[in-house]
Amino acid sequence: MSVVVGATPVVDDLRLHDLLDLLDAGERERAARKADPHPFVTAHALLRSLVAEETGADPRTLAFVKRCATCGTDRHGKPHVVGMRDVHVSVSYGEHLAVAAVTRLGEVGVDVEDLESADFDGFNAVTLDASEVAHLDGLHGDALLAARALTWARKEAILKATGHGLVVDPSQVVVSAPGEPAALVEWRAAQHPPGATQVGDVDVGAADHRAAVAVLTTRPLTVRVQRR
Numbered sequence: 215m216s217v218v219v220g221a222t223p224v225v226d227d228l229r230l231h232d233l234l235d236l237l238d239a240g241e242r243e244r245a246a247r248k249a250d251p252h253p254f255v256t257a258h259a260l261l262r263s264l265v266a267e268e269t270g271a272d273p274r275t276l277a278f279v280k281r282c283a284t285c286g287t288d289r290h291g292k293p294h295v296v297g298m299r300d301v302h303v304s305v306s307y308g309e310h311l312a313v314a315a316v317t318r319l320g321e322v323g324v325d326v327e328d329l330e331s332a333d334f335d336g337f338n339a340v341t342l343d344a345s346e347v348a349h350l351d352g353l354h355g356d357a358l359l360a361a362r363a364l365t366w367a368r369k370e371a372i373l374k375a376t377g378h379g380l381v382v383d384p385s386q387v388v389v390s391a392p393g394e395p396a397a398l399v400e401w402r403a404a405q406h407p408p409g410a411t412q413v414g415d416v417d418v419g420a421a422d423h424r425a426a427v428a429v430l431t432t433r434p435l436t437v438r439v440q441r442r
């Protein structure tokens with residue numbers, strides 16, 4: 215059993231209109247409200263394509279709803295595919311790259327991070343446990359930023375799989391050292407801990423990005439990466 219993760223560069227204006235055609239009216243409205251719609255459109259078109267390929271559905275007729283694990287609203291939160299309770303999805307995007315994940319194994323979270331997003335004073339204090347700070351000892355320059363970005367992507371993938379997002383303090387979600395296989399080492403947050411959680415790194419093929427995926431399952435995780 216596997217999780218499929220698609221990764222693709224954010225499209226330019228030429229491709230934008232083709233991809234808009236895949237989205238539903240609500241997604242197109244959201245895209246129109248974005249200062250830069252390209253990342254959003256790329257990510258949601260990728261998600262639709264992946265789900266369609268995995269399920270045989272028409273990407274244009276898929277419907278998604280959101281559910282917030284914290285307040286219960288359907289106005290924000292984790293996405294779900296209407297009518298496909300056994301299909302779990304997640305999406306993440308930045309200025310240059312979008313990723314999406316689909317699996318039947320269990321709740322899933324995926325996250326992609328630009329190395330630049332980890333380049334600020336105070337990163338360690340805001341996001342890391344002391345044991346994770348120690349893992350970064352001796353790293354400098356891009357190697358440090360890559361290690362930070364990977365650690366951050368693993369944490370955010372886990373928090374998207376649980377549906378908490380950053381309502382949970384990420385420094386309370388301890389993950390393995392960047393050079394070791396991805397894993398949730400300890401859940402110290404006050405919120406109810408997830409059951410078995412599998413984490414995998416995702417090679418998106420871009421030196422300036424790091425990505426990870428997490429699935430709430432006891433079964434071993436095989437990550438199938440599709441770069442598009």
Ligand SMILES: CC(C)(COP(=O)(O)OP(=O)(O)OC[C@H]1O[C@@H](n2cnc3c(N)ncnc32)[C@H](O)[C@@H]1OP(=O)(O)O)[C@@H](O)C(=O)NCCC(=O)NCCS
Nearest residue numbers: 284285291292293305306307325373374377378379380381
């Ligand atoms: C989830 C979260 C960490 C993602 O942040 P980000 O790095 O800016 O964005 P990413 O590109 O990685 O992911 C965006 C996608 O995450 C998904 N997402 C949003 N909230 C989510 C949640 N609680 N759990 C899982 N996925 C979530 C959405 O699909 C979103 O895409 P969309 O808005 O285009 O539909 C952040 O939005 C967050 O913490 N949200 C929760 C906030 C919250 O619940 N507050 C309490 C309200 S009562």
